[in-house]
Amino acid sequence: MLKPELVEAVLARALKGGADFAEVYAQRAKKRRMKVRQGALEEALSGLDYGAGVRLFFGTEVVYAYTNDLTQEGLMEALETLLRAKGALGKVDEGGKGGLDFRKAAPKGLHAPKVPYGEKDKRYRLERLLEAEAGARIAPAIKQVEASLLEWDEEVLVANTEGVWAEERRVRTRLFVLAVAQEGTEVQTGYSAPGKSVGLELFDLYPPKAVGEKAARQALTNLKARPAPAGTFPVVVGPGFGGVLFHEAVGHLLETTSVAKKASVLADKLGEVVASPAVTYIDDGTLPHAWGSTEMDDEGRPTERTVLIEKGVLKSYMVDRLGHLLTGYPMTGSGRRQDYTFAPTSRMRNTFLAPGEARVEDLFAGIEFGLYAKEMGGGQVKPGSGEYNFAVQEGYIIRNGRIEEPVRGAMLVGKGPETLVRVVAVAQDLENAPGMCGSLSGSIPVEVGQPHVLVSEIVVGGRA
Structure with a gap:
């Protein structure tokens, strides 16, 4: 070239x-x-x-x-x-x-x-x-x-x-x-x-x-489907694109573009407990053939597997060159950009909740009334705080531990850091899904992912 x-x-x-x-x-x-x-x-x-x-x-x-x-x-x-x-x-x-x-x-x-x-x-x-x-x-x-x-x-x-x-x-x-x-x-x-x-x-x-x-x-x-009910319920979030909730509401809080400015509620918390012990959150640019994978980042550094949160403890941020100079944290091969018209910033690659030990059916057992968010849609997040609202693309009522009638129009509302603490259990069926992340330094390909995840309570916006 x-x-x-x-x-x-x-x-x-x-x-x-x-x-x-x-x-x-x-x-x-x-x-x-x-x-x-x-x-x-x-x-x-x-x-x-x-x-x-x-x-x-x-x-x-x-x-x-x-x-x-x-x-x-x-x-x-x-x-x-x-x-x-x-x-x-x-x-x-x-x-x-x-x-x-x-x-x-x-x-x-x-x-x-x-x-x-x-x-x-x-x-x-x-x-x-x-x-x-x-x-x-x-x-x-x-x-x-x-x-x-x-x-x-x-x-x-x-x-x-x-x-x-x-x-x-x-x-x-x-x-x-x-x-x-x-x-x-x-x-x-x-x-x-x-x-x-x-x-x-x-x-x-x-x-x-x-x-x-x-x-x-x-x-x-x-x-x-009938209109979704409104209230605060236990929620089981489905695998794959369900990971968009944590990508948007937590992942961006761990990029040094916000951490270096102290604009993230998770800044200066390395080594602290920030999530449930069931949560291990990883950003991995090395997954073979994944939508967000590359052999190097857009600063020429080899990409890597970065464990961000391990069993609830914050272990690392995503760090580009400028973020390294501003914070002193080691670079993680996370400098990315949409194209040559952008300078790179720290960004996610393939970010997901690691598989847990629970069986999928065990997540539903014991829920008297709740929501199964089988497929997630788009939403909005407030930078810095992780406050979010996300549409449920395909949802079902959970009643007495069973998945029952479909509902539509559900919206999950909360704060990313609070939701992390309320994760009760993570299943073993990890799936990732592709998407485009439009944030700092442009729109870039990423994967989001998770297994089935049980959150003890999330505010659900609905019409019924």
Whole structure:
């Protein structure tokens, strides 16, 4: 992507200009998206984006510039402007945003679909999407189905003045199916979207017909569900995407972007009990083929398995280079960014509650009345405190230890640190699920996960 002698010249000039540390990040990303709706092809797009960013440290002050001109002149222009400014221009905020934009207008045709994107042709992809669409047609009440495929092929280079030269190719594929069920005026949706750091073998791991059927069954379940009750109940949260609750309400509190500013309620608590003994919380960027895995982070450091909370005790934070300089905590290979237009910040990779010892059925036993949040949806979190509200995508009443009628419209409300303490038991059936985390330094691929988890009480917002 960039010749070593060019990168060496940029880094040498940065040090000569007074920087304590300098880094070059280069990226070339190819993406393809295909979508079918109601059995017909609606969209088939592909694109190419490339560029580089130069980051300089003057103590703990960071400046950043980026450009899509990868010639020596283009990179040196970005660097020299930063050196002249030395912090007056190009300053990056705590979210990795800012910097000087040296991108130049691309000629027409740069994103033409002739860019190679694998061995299979469009017809093969279309056939798989039509299989997913057909798989969702399991009942007359399914009125609309949309299926789409995302392919993401990215090359990354990181080099810095500590002698790092690290390159990686990152390939990710994801299948999305949205099913809409309708009966009279009542309309409900179901959704399924598996994704992995793999190629088109994703279709072997997750057969399209089964993905479509899962989305449709969720829509049909919600169609016949009654409104959820409101109150404070025991809640069993299902595996997989149920982990989004802890990702949003706890995980972000453990990133040094908030810890270094004392903006997190979990700052300065290493070695303290912050959760139930049933909780071991891990962020692991090394899981084979996981959606959020990489061999290196976006600062060129090898990714690792970081135990954040072990049996209720806070053991580590997620630390990038700037976070290390500000806090003294060791770096954990957690520096991530959306693309070359962002400077990296500390971010999650694949974050999950480790399996416990309980059997799934034991979590439900003894609950006189509660909620089973089988599938979680989206929500909101207040930064710093971990206050959250999350929608339950598919829920059921628990009555006398049994899973009974489905309910819809449930919302879980609470504070992440308080919920951690109220975890009663964790089952053994760990599952992870893919998602996109839109936070500091842009939108990045992550996995969230957990086994079935029993929380002694959560406030449930409902309509009944």
